[in-house]
Amino acid sequence: MTTNQQAFDRARAAIPGGVNSPVRAFGSVGGTPRFFVEATGAYITDVEGRSYVDLVNSWGPAILGHAHPSVIKAVQDAAARGLSFGASTPGETELAELILERVPAVEKVRLVSTGTEATMTAIRLARGFTGRDLLVKFAGHYHGHSDGLLAEAGSGLATMAMPGSAGVTAATAAQTLVLPYNDRDAVTAVFAEHGDRIAAVITEAAAANMGVVTPLPGFTAFLTETAHAHGALLIVDEVLTGFRVGAGGWLGLEAQTPETPGYAPDLVTFGKVVGGGMPLAALGGRADIMDYLAPLGPVYQAGTLSGNPVAVAAGIATLRAADASVYRALDLAAATVSDAASAALTAEGVEHTVQRAGNLFSFAFRSAVPEDYAQVKDQDAFRYPAFFHAMLDAGVSLPPSVFEAWFVSSALDDTAMGRILEALPGAARAAAAA
Ligand code: PMP
Numbered sequence: 001m002t003t004n005q006q007a008f009d010r011a012r013a014a015i016p017g018g019v020n021s022p023v024r025a026f027g028s029v030g031g032t033p034r035f036f037v038e039a040t041g042a043y044i045t046d047v048e049g050r051s052y053v054d055l056v057n058s059w060g061p062a063i064l065g066h067a068h069p070s071v072i073k074a075v076q077d078a079a080a081r082g083l084s085f086g087a088s089t090p091g092e093t094e095l096a097e098l099i100l101e102r103v104p105a106v107e108k109v110r111l112v113s114t115g116t117e118a119t120m121t122a123i124r125l126a127r128g129f130t131g132r133d134l135l136v137k138f139a140g141h142y143h144g145h146s147d148g149l150l151a152e153a154g155s156g157l158a159t160m161a162m163p164g165s166a167g168v169t170a171a172t173a174a175q176t177l178v179l180p181y182n183d184r185d186a187v188t189a190v191f192a193e194h195g196d197r198i199a200a201v202i203t204e205a206a207a208a209n210m211g212v213v214t215p216l217p218g219f220t221a222f223l224t225e226t227a228h229a230h231g232a233l234l235i236v237d238e239v240l241t242g243f244r245v246g247a248g249g250w251l252g253l254e255a256q257t258p259e260t261p262g263y264a265p266d267l268v269t270f271g272k273v274v275g276g277g278m279p280l281a282a283l284g285g286r287a288d289i290m291d292y293l294a295p296l297g298p299v300y301q302a303g304t305l306s307g308n309p310v311a312v313a314a315g316i317a318t319l320r321a322a323d324a325s326v327y328r329a330l331d332l333a334a335a336t337v338s339d340a341a342s343a344a345l346t347a348e349g350v351e352h353t354v355q356r357a358g359n360l361f362s363f364a365f366r367s368a369v370p371e372d373y374a375q376v377k378d379q380d381a382f383r384y385p386a387f388f389h390a391m392l393d394a395g396v397s398l399p400p401s402v403f404e405a406w407f408v409s410s411a412l413d414d415t416a417m418g419r420i421l422e423a424l425p426g427a428a429r430a431a432a433a434a
Helices: 004-014 069-080 090-102 115-130 184-194 219-229 249-255 309-321 324-347 373-377 381-393 414-433
Strands: 036-040 043-046 051-054 108-112 134-138 176-179 198-204 233-237 267-270 281-285 353-357 360-364
Touching (some): 069 309, 108 115, 115 281, 324 353, 324 414
Antiparallel strands (some): 043 051
16 A cells, blocks of 8 residues: 555655645645545545545535536546537537626636636736736735736745745736735725726635635725726636635625625636636636637637636536535535634634635634734744644544635535534644644
8 A cells, every 4th residue: 555655755756845736745734745546525535545524625626525426427428528629619608608697797708727827817908908017916815826926925825934936027026016905095005106007906805815814894895996996907816715605706795795885896717616626717707808808809818728628517517516505505514614613722722713704714823803914924823733633633634724714515414524523622632732
């Protein structure tokens, strides 16, 4: 039998750090990353044959749990008809229409392969459409790894405490203005100074790459108004939240909240759930802006595998299966797990907050709910590795960083939930002792 350690050692000889995406290396929690061979429903199994209840779920896509029968069937059927044509297929239109139905702000949509491509293209499009160069983003928000978006980004950069990336030119970095999240004064000030040069503001629909940090009520509406008053666009990044926190994503949830003023983003990006676990993402928005893309308009974007038929089949099957009962199950699972984890930490006297954005949630080891990246970083993060490893030892796989959200699936049945609830008190004890 291959051990996780052997698999990791072998990988490190061939792949930088042994991983194809940095957070997988367990850098901030220590220990040996698990190498997985299969996953079904709520469970994922490593090379040693150990199964874990999975609360990562591929960082979001697997809302139905792993290898959902209707998704697998759709993928197998599509694969049998050919893996890639590099030409148009009816399925692409079907998926585009499903997105349009669920997200009213989206009038037209283009399919790409990764969330990084979706945000990168949205920004190029915003620049092309407005004829301006500057971009505003928020500290702790992650929008993928394109050059202009790595400044003070969340996700792996938060985990590794990297302020940005080497290899990004100073000229590119200078075109991204980074503001503290939820800070209206900072937004007003940046527009007062650079308003006629700002092409767009990009914001996570609800931030979830520095742990979960929700927009304060009305913040995104304020951003929209401010951007529009200066002729700039608003790009809402729903790569993580889209089709996960509800059928209409975070935009859909906010639209149902009476105390939140309505707003219409100009462009919206999607990934993860929209591809059902296959490499597929999308950007969409106002038709007049989207029509600025080639072949109609002057902004170029393309992809050999864009709208790949197998990925499209997975996306359609996932969105079709994600009905109201699935979102009810996700909400219930999120409430059960986050309440139980919080109760276990409280019982051990561990100071913490619970942050929730619909069924996405995370914890911070501090006394007050964080509203921005500076506050998120100001916590007893040293408690997380012990908590994480106690859960892993008890057969529950959590995100290997305190700066990431936990992802539930609708496949969490009573047995899986029981394992999580049993594991939490020991993990809380470990966190308290850290
Ligand atoms: N935007 C957000 C909000 C994300 O969470 C992510 C990935 N976690 C991305 C963009 C980038 O997506 P991808 O990893 O598919 O490039």
